[in-house]
Amino acid sequence: xxxxxxNKGNRAVEFRLASQLAMLLKLHCSDLWRYTHLxxxxxxxxxxxxxLKLMGVVAGWPDYIFVGPGKVFFLELKRGPKVKASSAQSExxxxxxxxxxxxxxxxxxxxxxxxxxxxxxLPTTIHVQ
Numbered sequence: 114x115x116x117x118x119x120n121k122g123n124r125a126v127e128f129r130l131a132s133q134l135a136m137l138l139k140l141h142c143s144d145l146w147r148y149t150h151l152x153x154x155x156x157x158x159x160x161x162x163x164x165l166k167l168m169g170v171v172a173g174w175p176d177y178i179f180v181g182p183g184k185v186f187f188l189e190l191k192r193g194p195k196v197k198a199s200s201a202q203s204e205x206x207x208x209x210x211x212x213x214x215x216x217x218x219x220x221x222x223x224x225x226x227x228x229x230x231x232x233x234x235l236p237t238t239i240h241v242q
Contacts (some may be wrong), residue, residue: 124192126193127190127192130190130220130225131150131190133222134177134190134222134226137226137241138235141235141236143181143233143234143235143236145233146179146180146181146233146234147180147181148178148180148234150176150177151176151178153172154176171201172202173199173204174187175205175209175216176189176190177189177190179229179232179234181233181234184215184232185214185215186214186215186216186228186234187206187209187214187215187217188219188225188228188229189202189216189218189219190218190219190225191218191219193220194220198218223241226239226241
């Protein structure tokens with residue numbers, strides 16, 4: 114498995130990164146942690162988008178949420194190192210950190226795994242190149 118995801122400037126790159134991370138989590142996530150991916154940034158038809166907005170979906174929430182013993186950590190994945198967080202994402206990130214939650218943003222599988230190892234979601238024995 115490659116550690117870096119090339120910046121091709123499309124959503125397929127972010128999908129591949131998220132899929133690689135999801136596979137590692139499925140195989141190695143600590144029993145003390147639970148997680149989910151929040152697919153809020155996907156393209157939707159207008160009717161579905163309106164429904165989701167009416168149900169309370171708000172722009173800017175990170176891609177993943179991890180909940181473990183006394184900790185909550187949010188992780189935002191980007192499709193390349195030059196892709197910046199949107200203003201909504203930056204605002205939510207600031208709020209989450211101000212509330213005392215962990216937050217990370219990366220475009221690299223190696224970095225995502227390292228963050229999750231630091232908080233105990235993934236074992237330190239995993240090495241991504």
